[in-house]
Amino acid sequence: MVLGGFLPDSTLVHVAxxxxxxxxxxxxxxxxxxxxxxxxxYYGLPAVVQGSVVVAVGSSFPELASVVITALGDSxxxxxxxxxxxxxxxxxxxxxxxGIATHEPLDVSRTIVxxxxxxxxxxxxxxxxxFAFAIIYFPVDGGAALEGNVTRPLALIPLLLYGLYLFIQxxxxxxxxxxxxxxxxxxxREWGRLAVGLLVILVAVESLVGAVEGLNATFGIPEFLAxxxxxxxxxxxxxxxxxxxAARGGKSVxxxxxxxxxxxxxxxxxxxxxVLIAGSAPVSFTVAAPMMxxxxxxxxLLFTMLRTDLTLTDVESYSLLVAYLIFVGWVVGETIGMxxxxxx
Numbered sequence: 001m002v003l004g005g006f007l008p009d010s011t012l013v014h015v016a017x018x019x020x021x022x023x024x025x026x027x028x029x030x031x032x033x034x035x036x037x038x039x040x041x042y043y044g045l046p047a048v049v050q051g052s053v054v055v056a057v058g059s060s061f062p063e064l065a066s067v068v069i070t071a072l073g074d075s076x077x078x079x080x081x082x083x084x085x086x087x088x089x090x091x092x093x094x095x096x097x098x099g100i101a102t103h104e105p106l107d108v109s110r111t112i113v114x115x116x117x118x119x120x121x122x123x124x125x126x127x128x129x130x131f132a133f134a135i136i137y138f139p140v141d142g143g144a145a146l147e148g149n150v151t152r153p154l155a156l157i158p159l160l161l162y163g164l165y166l167f168i169q170x171x172x173x174x175x176x177x178x179x180x181x182x183x184x185x186x187x188x189r190e191w192g193r194l195a196v197g198l199l200v201i202l203v204a205v206e207s208l209v210g211a212v213e214g215l216n217a218t219f220g221i222p223e224f225l226a227x228x229x230x231x232x233x234x235x236x237x238x239x240x241x242x243x244x245x246a247a248r249g250g251k252s253v254x255x256x257x258x259x260x261x262x263x264x265x266x267x268x269x270x271x272x273x274x275v276l277i278a279g280s281a282p283v284s285f286t287v288a289a290p291m292m293x294x295x296x297x298x299x300x301l302l303f304t305m306l307r308t309d310l311t312l313t314d315v316e317s318y319s320l321l322v323a324y325l326i327f328v329g330w331v332v333g334e335t336i337g338m339x340x341x342x343x344x
Contacts (some may be wrong), residue, residue, distance in 0.1 A: 011218055017211035021204040022234040025062050028200030029238030032058045035194035042185040059242050060262045061198060062235035064270040065205040066227075071274035075213065076281040081227025082235060083270050084291045087263045088228075089236040091298045092324040095306075097240060098247035098255045099317030106312040107252045113310065116260040117303050119165055123267045124299060126161050128292050130154050135285050146285040155272035162268035208234055224287050225335050225342070229328075256306070290341050294327060 036058040063083050070079030099106040134148035212230050216223065239262050246255035275281050301323060305316040334342045 009214060011215065014211040014214040014218075017207055018215075018230065018234065021208040021211070022237065024204035025201055025208070025234055026237050026241070028197040028204060029059060029062060030197075030241070031193050032061060032197030032201065033238060033242050035190040035197065038185050038190045039187070039194070042187060042190075057261075057265050058194075058197075059238040059258060060265045060270065061201050062205055062238060063262075063266045064273065065202050066209060066231055066235055067270045067274035068277055069206050069209050070227075071278040071281060073209070073213075075209070075223055076274060076278060077284075077287070078209070078212070078216075078223040078227040078231065079274055080271060080281075080283065080288070081224035081291075082231035083227075083266045084288075084295060085228030085232025086236045086239075087266055088291075088295050088298050088327060089232055089324070090239050090259050090263050091295070091302050092320045092327070094236075094240050094243045094259050095256060095302060095312060096317040096320035096324075098243045098252075099312040099320075100314060101244050101248050102252075105309075105314070106247060106255070106317075108256060108306045108310045108312060109253050110310065112253060112256050112260070113303070113306050115168070116257055116264075117299075117306065119168075120260045120264050121296075121299055121303070123158070123161065123165075123264045124292065124296055126158050127267045127271065128289070130157050131283050131285060131288050131292075133157075134283055138280075140282055148283060148285070149280045150271075150275050150283050151280045152276055155275040157272075158268040159272045162264070165264060165268070205235070221335060224284075224291075225331060228291065228331060287342050294330075298323065298327070 063086050066082045067076075067079035070076055070082075095106070130150065131148075133154050134150045135146055136148070138149040138151055138154070140147045140149060208231060212226050215221065215230075216226050239258060243255040243258050246252075246258065302320065305312060305320070308316075330339065333339045
């Protein structure tokens, strides 16, 4: 049964629940992100901080909720898959859609290329190192080779790195002088709408995870791969809508800052928070390493395209979309056992 036993346990119902909860995630995220933008303007935050921290954390809440819920439900692999899959979607698809949505090439600032992108690459490396430490120092008793437990002390490694990231952003805020701080924003209303958005997202993600688990039981889809595809796509919609809207409004810094900031938050905060709540979580390096390798290649591809003339052209945007389609084809091939690079 799904939704606490109110609906029958059938494939059609699971698909319907996934569609409805995806819409609710989009609705709740819209409220959350709009409030975050208004509050950022009210408190006078610079555009890069607004995009890479405030709006990014808001649009990343679905991924955080998915990790926490799956950790509490002993399906942490699905939550990690959702975060990694969402990160790949964010890196390849969202900048491409943002670039295509604008009439001119999407402008990129040096702040995005030399601070946000490079720090994000550090975030990817830090998570790989954390997983490696789990395999080396906390192997799973009786488990398969290259399988270990990510413990609470290990989870502090990426969290501390995110603390450094916030410190760097805080320094930028201290040096920034806003022209429109204050304004006519109703602060209490915006904080209230933000709280309602968080609640809607929590309820929707919990139902989404339950529906995906039902499909897994029916079709035998591995947890990690289900997270990489279904949950990742559903939770990435808010990021896509925010970035495309910002790009069309001429706010390319906010658009790309949201992408990189969301991924940094997902990798350095969402996964470790799930571990802190669960106490420890098993991770298979034979599954995680190939996916993190794909994420690294996708990051390098985007970084290279952003650095060329500090713009993202239509040709480069379509190239990113093709790269994502190749990734989806590879995931489908892994699911049906065509390649065997991911060993679940």
